[in-house]
Amino acid sequence: MACFVHxxxxxxxxxxKKFIEAPEIARIKAIWRGKLVAERHQQDxxxxxxxxxxxxxxxxITPLSFTRHFTAYATLEEIIPLYADAPSNDICTIEVS
Numbered sequence: 001m002a003c004f005v006h007x008x009x010x011x012x013x014x015x016x017k018k019f020i021e022a023p024e025i026a027r028i029k030a031i032w033r034g035k036l037v038a039e040r041h042q043q044d045x046x047x048x049x050x051x052x053x054x055x056x057x058x059x060x061i062t063p064l065s066f067t068r069h070f071t072a073y074a075t076l077e078e079i080i081p082l083y084a085d086a087p088s089n090d091i092c093t094i095e096v097s
Contacts, residue, residue: 016055016072027070031057038083049079058082 014022014030022030034052041047046061056079060069073079 013053015053016074019052019055019057019070019072027057031059031070040083047082049083 019027019030030052031050034050034057036048037051037056038049039046044062044064046063048059048061050057050059056073056076058071058073058079060071062068
């Protein structure tokens with residue numbers, strides 16, 4: 001069976017550079033392996049912050065159009081200000097490991 005997309009083995013560590021360069025399906029798989037650490041809502045858009053290996057990814061999901069956009073951040077400090085104004089019930093416990 002042929003594989004038409006670049007896929008990393010489940011146990012492989014993905015770097016932020018590999019994530020940015022990867023096709024969408026590989027980015028989605030990396031996020032699935034990651035851990036949800038925060039969520040915020042802005043109008044009809046949901047933002048979810050995931051810890052993936054040694055970096056963070058914010059997924060922007062627009063349910064009405066089924067569009068998604070991924071932004072990678074090297075450190076939590078880069079993204080936390082965006083979650084500072086979210087209502088407390090929109091934020092999961094943010095754990096730094």
